[in-house]
Amino acid sequence: MKKLKFRYALRIEFDMPVTQHSFTVRCLPVSDERQAILQQNIHILPKEFLSENRDSFGNIYFFGRTEAPHNLFEVVTEGIAQTGLAKGTKAEEEYRLGMFLGQTFYTKPDEALKAFFDGMKIPAGTRLQKSQFIMEAIREKFAYVSGVTNISTTAAQAWKMKQGVCQDYSHIMLSLCRMAGIPCRYVAGMLIGEGLSHAWVEIEEDGMWYGLDPTNGTEVLEDHIKISHGRDYEDCLINQGVFTGLAKQSQSISVSVMEEVEEKKEGKEKHDHINSQCTSSSR
Amino acid sequence: MEVRERIDLLERADIVNSLLARYGVKFGIYKNNTFHEQLFPFDPIPRVIGKEEFAYLEKGLKQRVQALNLFLKDIYNEKKILKDKIVPEEFIYASSGYLAQCEGIVPSKGVFSHISGIDLVLGKDGVWYILEDNLRVPSGASYPMIARELCRRSSPKTFQSVSVADNRSYAELLKKTLDYVNTGGLTVVLTPGRYNAAYFEHSYLAEKMKVPLVSSHDLITENDKLYFVDYSGKKEQVGAVYRRISDEYLDPMNFNHESVIGVPHIFDIYRKGNVAIVNAPGNGVADDKGIYYFVPKMIRYYLGEEPILHNAPTYLPYYEEDMTYVLENFDKLVLKDVAEAGGYGVVFGNSMSSKQKEDFLVLLKREPRRFIAQEVIDFCDLPIQEKGEQFERKADLRAFVLSSDEPVVWKSGLTRFSRNPDSFIVNSSQGGGFKDTWVLNQ
Structure with a gap:
C-alpha cells in the first residue's frame, strides 16, 4: 500500500483570443477496490457553465463551454491516492x-x-x-x-x-x-x-x-x-475541445506523482507540515 | 374507382410534377464531389392497399417495432438477450451501429426508435416480406404528403369518389411523438443544412409541425441544458430535437471529432436526461443487416408472440447448418456483406464467374460472420405511366411507424419504383421515382 500525492496540470495557450470554446476533460481518478482517492480538487479555466458526469464506462468527466474570448485554457487536478489496496x-x-x-x-x-x-x-x-x-x-x-x-x-x-x-x-x-x-x-x-x-x-x-x-x-x-x-x-481522452478562432495553440502538460512519506525525520517534519497546510487551504 | 375520375388524376400528372418542382421537392446527391439537385419523379398511379390488408400490415409492423424498441433498451442496459444467448454477442459489438457511448442510457420515456421506416415488398406469391428496418434517420414521409396535397388540389374529384385515408395527418402524428418524449421546452428539427439530400423534407416537416428548423449553430449548451438561440438572440430551452443528422456527426465532443455540423455536448445533455434526441443515438445496432436475421427471434423472445410479418428467408453462414445450405444453394441466393450499406457488398450467386465464386467462398469460409445470404424474392410489379403509356416496374414500400405511448402506423407510406425495367433497385439516388400510397377506408 502506498500513499501517492499527485498533480496533473494542463495548459493550452492561444496566441490570439478564441471564442465559442467547448471542452471535455477526463482527468479525475475514481476510487475503486485497488485505489482510494483520499482527497482531490480540480480547477478548470474558463469555469462558466461547467458540468460533471460519468460516462458509460464509469469515468468521471467535466464538460463546459464559454462564449467569451480567452487566451488560456487550464486544468489542474491534485490530490492524494492510496494505492495497492487490492490486486484487481x-x-x-x-x-x-x-x-x-x-x-x-x-x-x-x-x-x-x-x-x-x-x-x-x-x-x-x-x-x-x-x-x-x-x-x-x-x-x-x-x-x-x-x-x-x-x-x-x-x-x-x-x-x-x-x-x-x-x-x-x-x-x-x-x-x-x-x-x-x-x-x-x-x-x-x-x-x-x-x-x-x-x-x-x-x-x-x-x-x-x-x-x-x-x-x-x-x-x-x-x-x-x-x-x-x-x-x-x-x-x-484526457482533454478535447472545439473552438472558433484562427489561433495557434501551445500545450504543456506536467504530471507529478510522489510517494507521501510519513513524518519520520525531525528535520523534515516542519516542511511536511507546511505542505499539508497548503493542501488543506486549497481544498 | 370510376374510370373518368381515374383518368382525371392521370391526366394531371404533369401539373403535379411541375408543382413538385416549383415547391422544391428535390433531393441532393454528390457526384464527382459536386452537389446536384434532382427532381424526384412522381408517378400518378397510386399504390392502393385495401383496408383489411393494411390492418394486417399494421398489426405486424407494430409488433416488429415494439420488439425492436425492447431490443435496443435491452442491448444498451440489461443485455438479457445476450445472457440468454438468443443473439451472439459478436453480432452486436462488431456492428458499426453499436455505440458504446450509449451504454447505460435509457432515453426519455424509454423510447429508442420514435420514427421507424420499415421497407417491405409484396412477393409474387402474395406474401409481404420485410426487406429492412430503418431506425436511425428514416426519410421519405414528406414526399407522399406533399404529393397527396397537390393531387387533391389538381384533381379534387378523384378524392370525392374514393374513400382514401387522409395522409396529411403525418405532421400532427410526428409532433405528438416528439411532444411525448419532450423533457421540457421547445421541439425543434435539426438539419445539417440545405446541402443535405433530404433538406426539402426537413423544412417541410418543420413547417407543417410549426416548430423551428434549426442548424447546429442555433443550439448551445449551458448549465446542463440545451437552448435554441433565435435570430434576435432570444434564448429558449429545448426539450426535444428531431435531428436529421446521423449519429456520427451529431456531436463532435462524443462522436466524430471532425464534425462541424454537430452540436458540441448535445449528447452529454441527453445523457443527463435533459433533452430527447429523436431517434435515439445508437439505434444502428438494431437495423444492421446481420441483426435483421434475429428480428423474428426478438419478437418471440420479448413479446412471446409469433411474428406476423415475415423476413425474406435469410441464412447466417455463422451457423453451420446455414453454411451447408448456402454452399448447396449458392446459385439461387443473394449474399450481403453486413458491414456495407447502400447497395454495396451485395452479390448474386448466379452472376459470379467461377473464379469470383471460388474467391468468394474462401472469404465466406474465413469470415462467415461477415455475410448473410437471402433467397432472391421475386416481387410484384406495379404499373407506372410514362409518356401516355403504362409499364410494369418493380416497387417497394416504406411504411412509417411512430412510437409514443404506443406505436401507430401512418396510413400511407412511400412507394418507390425502379424506372429501369431490368432493375430491382428503387433507390431515389439511382434515379427511381415515387408514388403515393393509398390506404382505403373501406
Missing part, C-alpha cells in the same frame, strides 16, 4: 465483456501484426498468464522511443516502426490479447515519478480486472493511479 477490481459479467473483445480503430491489426500473433507460441494457461506472455513478446521486439508516434498512431502503424510510447505499447497489447480472445481494456493514468500521463492495459480473469503495464513490463500494483478506462485511447 471487480469485472462485469462475462456476457457484458464483448465490447472489450472487438478490435477498434486503434487496435485493428494489419497482416504484419496478425503474422506476429500467429508466430507467437502462447502457452496454455490463464488469461493473465497468456497476457503476460504476450507482454514479454512485445517488449522483446518493441522499443520505447518518444517522438516517432503521435496520438493518432494505430497499433499496426507503431508495430511497423517497432518504436513508440506507452499509448502504442498498450494498443499493440490490446490488439494481440483480443486476437487471443482475452477481454482487455485501455487505461489512462499516472505513474509514480513520471513527467507525463501514462497508459497501460487491464485484463479480465475470473470476474476481476488486473492491470499490466507493457511499457515497463510490470503488474499494476501500487505505483499507478488510474484515471479512466475504455476500449482504446479514444475512450480515455
